[in-house]
Structures are given as C-alpha cells and as structure tokens.
Amino acid sequence: MSSSNKMPKIMIVEDDRKLRRLVELELQHAGYDVVSYESGIDAVEEFKNENPDLVILDIMLPDTDGYEVAKQIRKLSPDVLILMLTALGMKKDKLTGFESGADDYLTKPFDNEELLARIKALLRRKHISISTPIKFGTLEVYEDRHVVFFNGKEVELSKTEFELLLYLVKNRNRAVSKEEILDAVWGIDYYGSDNTVEVYINYLRKKLSPDIIKTVRGIGYKLVGEQLETDH
Incomplete structure (x- = not known):
C-alpha cells in the first residue's frame, strides 16, 4: 500500500x-x-x-x-x-x-x-492497528488484518463472523448477552431478530470448533478453552 x-x-x-x-x-x-x-x-x-x-x-x-x-x-x-x-x-x-x-x-x-x-x-x-495476534489456544486473531488462524491453518470468515469472534475474544472473561452482541456487531440501529446471533455463533462453531463457544443459559455466550493472551 x-x-x-x-x-x-x-x-x-x-x-x-x-x-x-x-x-x-x-x-x-x-x-x-x-x-x-x-x-x-x-x-x-x-x-x-x-x-x-x-x-x-x-x-x-x-x-x-x-x-x-x-x-x-x-x-x-x-x-x-x-x-x-x-x-x-x-x-x-x-x-x-x-x-x-x-x-x-x-x-x-x-x-x-x-x-x-x-x-x-x-x-x-x-x-491505527494492532500488529500482534490475540491467541486462544491454537486460535490466532489478527485484528488489524482481519485474519484468523486455527490449528495453524487460515480460516476464511465473513466480515460479520470476524467481528463477532473478535467481540467474543475481547470479552473473554465474561458471558455476553445476545443484546450486547447485536449492539456491538450489528449496531444499535439493527432491528432484526436476535436469532441472527445464534445463526452466526453456529457458523463460527462449524468453522472453528463445536466447543469453542459455550452457551451460558439465561445469559448468552462465552468463549471457552485455554487462557487467552496477546502474543508479544
């Protein structure tokens, strides 16, 4: 560039x-x-x-x-x-x-x-970009490049899938509700069904791992697995 x-x-x-x-x-x-x-x-x-x-x-x-x-x-x-x-x-x-x-x-x-x-x-x-990945076990998320690697292989995600995964990574220490996700990823003006979140959560589970995102009953979703840390 x-x-x-x-x-x-x-x-x-x-x-x-x-x-x-x-x-x-x-x-x-x-x-x-x-x-x-x-x-x-x-x-x-x-x-x-x-x-x-x-x-x-x-x-x-x-x-x-x-x-x-x-x-x-x-x-x-x-x-x-x-x-x-x-x-x-x-x-x-x-x-x-x-x-x-x-x-x-x-x-x-x-x-x-x-x-x-x-x-x-x-x-x-x-x-204004982050040059180092956020790691989650074998998952690596590059915020500035919109690139994700899992088990050493690049995973192709849509823009929305990436934004959803990034939001879950950044809120890794807590369960986030569908409403919070809709506001953060789709925007506060989004008037569609909150089932949209569930659909995209399933997309990520299929592309990454069925167990990487936990459904927390009565609250929402949480990224689970090994300790997340930024690679220095």
Whole structure:
C-alpha cells in the first residue's frame, strides 16, 4: 500500500460519468492518487495492478452490483478500505453493504466536504492497528488484518463472523448477552431478530470448533478453552 511520503491511492467505481469525473477531480485536487472505472468487473480485474488504499464503490453498476464487487475485492485484499457510494438509502441496503465488506456508507446526493472527511477518517483508522495476534489456544486473531488462524491453518470468515469472534475474544472473561452482541456487531440501529446471533455463533462453531463457544443459559455466550493472551 502507500508509503508514508506518498498520498494514498483511491479507486473510484462509478458508472455515472459526470459524477465519476467530479469525484475524481475533487480527490485529485485534494492530492490523492486517483484511478476510476465504470465497470465493476474491470475494477476487480485491475484491482491487484492498481493496489489502491481505498475504493469508492457505487452499488448500482451496469455489469454487476457493488455488493458482489465488494466481496470480490475483500477476497483480494482483506485490509483495503471500501466506501459505498449509492442512491440507495434504506437501512436494509446499508446492512447489505456492510455485510458485503464495506467500511463506510455515503448516500447520494452528498457534499464533497463530507466525502473528503469520510475518506480521511477511514485512512486514519487504517493506520491505527494492532500488529500482534490475540491467541486462544491454537486460535490466532489478527485484528488489524482481519485474519484468523486455527490449528495453524487460515480460516476464511465473513466480515460479520470476524467481528463477532473478535467481540467474543475481547470479552473473554465474561458471558455476553445476545443484546450486547447485536449492539456491538450489528449496531444499535439493527432491528432484526436476535436469532441472527445464534445463526452466526453456529457458523463460527462449524468453522472453528463445536466447543469453542459455550452457551451460558439465561445469559448468552462465552468463549471457552485455554487462557487467552496477546502474543508479544
């Protein structure tokens, strides 16, 4: 990714030619290195060559949707920043965007100053990272890289699965309720069923171990096993 003496590189994926050009000029004026694509498929194909720090991604694309593009990009680079830019403003669309791997969400029409502020905030967040894993027996969780190893092998988790596991790791000394998990992982504005937590707990059990997460009757869930410690 970008070095400390070079401005970050931003990829724009937007089929509206006028808007794409306006955003491109605004970012170039702010000093960013900018590349832009009309096609989501082309953007994915060129992603490794471009190696951007941040992707501004429209959802309504002519050849595919932004959700799928986000998933493909996230597979290519777990740590790239993704800012969804779309005319869709309903809560379910935002939740789908975050589930696809988006880091932030901006609804059209938007103010250029807000766009720049969101970009700066995301880039600042990227540089505040934890370089050492949190260990749990043979489980290793890298918060900054969104990577998990279990029994020496990398385990592929979705963004939500990772956030859930990370929350359980950070609250390893106590049982956490479904409500706490929903607030922390899905957000306080989530109005879906609390059964969602149970579904994702089962996903983690299948991918890691059936016994790694204990159901504490009347309370919620707790990560169990060997003593957790940060690897120094």
